[in-house]
Amino acid sequence: MVILGLVVNGLSMAALGFSTNVVTFVIVSAIAGFGSGLFSPAQQASVADLIGNKRRGGKVLATFQMSQDLGTIIGPIAAGAMVDALSYGPAFVVAAATSILAALYWLFARETLRPAANSAVATPAAD
Numbered sequence: 001m002v003i004l005g006l007v008v009n010g011l012s013m014a015a016l017g018f019s020t021n022v023v024t025f026v027i028v029s030a031i032a033g034f035g036s037g038l039f040s041p042a043q044q045a046s047v048a049d050l051i052g053n054k055r056r057g058g059k060v061l062a063t064f065q066m067s068q069d070l071g072t073i074i075g076p077i078a079a080g081a082m083v084d085a086l087s088y089g090p091a092f093v094v095a096a097a098t099s100i101l102a103a104l105y106w107l108f109a110r111e112t113l114r115p116a117a118n119s120a121v122a123t124p125a126a127d
Contacts, residue, residue, distance in 0.1 A: 001041075004035075005037070006035070006099045006100070007035070007099075007100065008031065008032075008038065012029075012031045013096040015028045016028050017096075047064050075095070079095060
């Protein structure tokens, strides 16, 4: 879900920078939001998997949220500077590239969910 969401979001962000009318902008923006809706909860679940339920995760969760907040603050400022220097197209392409780069990183991430010792998940029988 993380990788799919980042790719959908990234491609949509690139298209946003080159949309030529309001209807296209709104449709592509909705698709970008759909991509974001795919990856955000999955990222949060990954953090929760890493913390586990036997430890206190307040500090980790706070750091994760603050990292997201920092990107939310710096991203529009950096994009605005790019728009002033270049135009909207390159600013959206850089935002898209950031999302695609994150998807590439996630391709090599290990699974975060650890099976419980008394898991009810069936394992394949040996022949």
